[in-house]
Amino acid sequence: MEPRELRRAVAAGREAAVALGLPVDDVHVVHNSDRVVLRLLPCDALLRVAPAQGLAEAEFEVAVARRLAEAGAPVAELDPRVEPRVPVRDGFAVSFWTYYAPTGSAIAPAEYADAFLRHHAALRAIDLDAAPHFTDRIASALNVVNDRDRSPELADVDRAFLADTLGGLGAAIGGDRARDQLLHGEPHPGNLLDTARGPLFVDLATCCRGPVEFDLAHAPEEVAPHYPGADSGLVHRCRALNWALFSAWRWRRDDQMPDRDRGRTEGLRQVRAALERCG
CATH class of the missing domain: 3.90.1200.10 (Aminoglycoside phosphotransferase (APH), C-terminal lobe)
Structure with missing residues (x-):
């Protein structure tokens, strides 16, 4: 995203998290492309923020993640502290995920x-x-x-x-x-x-x-x-x-x-x- 859109996406992610009761003091941009991945602290949540026209895709991803986690797949899981849904905030679709700290090791x-x-x-x-x-x-x-x-x-x-x-x-x-x-x-x-x-x-x-x-x-x-x-x-x-x-x-x-x-x-x-x- 361009800088202006990125700032709006970060603000939308922060507002969506706060509205769900997650404490947010800092927001770190983990990845920026056509959608943004954010890490929120101190709640340590991972957010995917995309333009609202991608809402159906975000909802599909959440549904896939739920089904695969139940089937025991090696996938990142949704954040268990919030409902498995995709709120829309200021023109952005926001999904909530568990944050996994990288180990720094290469995958053989x-x-x-x-x-x-x-x-x-x-x-x-x-x-x-x-x-x-x-x-x-x-x-x-x-x-x-x-x-x-x-x-x-x-x-x-x-x-x-x-x-x-x-x-x-x-x-x-x-x-x-x-x-x-x-x-x-x-x-x-x-x-x-x-x-x-x-x-x-x-x-x-x-x-x-x-x-x-x-x-x-x-x-x-x-x-x-x-x-x-x-x-x-x-x-x-x-x-x-x-x-x-x-x-x-x-x-x-x-x-x-x-x-x-x-x-x-x-x-x-x-x-x-x-x-x-x-x-």
């Missing part, structure tokens, strides 16, 4: 894969009719890439490249749904916390349906070999697809990701490198 590939196995098992044990298919995400990205008003700075050659990549890989991977199940959706290293309870997944709003390789492709390359039964070729194709999705979002006119220009260049480079690896 085998440990990452084990967290995936337990997470995927819990996802198979719940029903989420509202969860989209991962190809819906591809369709949204193609809408951005194919609409010059929504991606005005995307060069024609790169526009054609991303459209071909998204369409081709989407059709190839999404055509066979025999391996589909519920997934995290974006379980990259930034969404797996190393805590005293072990690795815990966060950012659950991206839950979708697809093959487990779509999730594995978000993790470091060393992780997939520790996941029994994973199709390495499919993981490589999904990795190229994930970079194409990342690139499409960075070219949105209203993208709020910090250091967006570097992300645009790096995203296109990573798509090409991943496609070369796929052959």
Whole structure:
């Protein structure tokens, strides 16, 4: 978020917490992109604050978190001191989560894969009719890439490249749904916390349906070999697809990701490198 919006989001988070009886003296910005993650002290709560147009997504994430916690998944849990709902304050949707102090240790590939196995098992044990298919995400990205008003700075050659990549890989991977199940959706290293309870997944709003390789492709390359039964070729194709999705979002006119220009260049480079690896 831009500085002005960030200040409003911080104020909205503080007001929402105080209204629910949580003591707040200090607010620390943990992460800032299209939504903000805040740590509040001394109540030690973690808040996700997003523009109110993202209310449905925030409510979906809260519902997913409740179901997965009940199923024993390795996920960050909601704050037990407040009702599991998403209040709206000054144009922002606010959700409340448990804060987990980082241990400072790196998550080993085998440990990452084990967290995936337990997470995927819990996802198979719940029903989420509202969860989209991962190809819906591809369709949204193609809408951005194919609409010059929504991606005005995307060069024609790169526009054609991303459209071909998204369409081709989407059709190839999404055509066979025999391996589909519920997934995290974006379980990259930034969404797996190393805590005293072990690795815990966060950012659950991206839950979708697809093959487990779509999730594995978000993790470091060393992780997939520790996941029994994973199709390495499919993981490589999904990795190229994930970079194409990342690139499409960075070219949105209203993208709020910090250091967006570097992300645009790096995203296109990573798509090409991943496609070369796929052959």
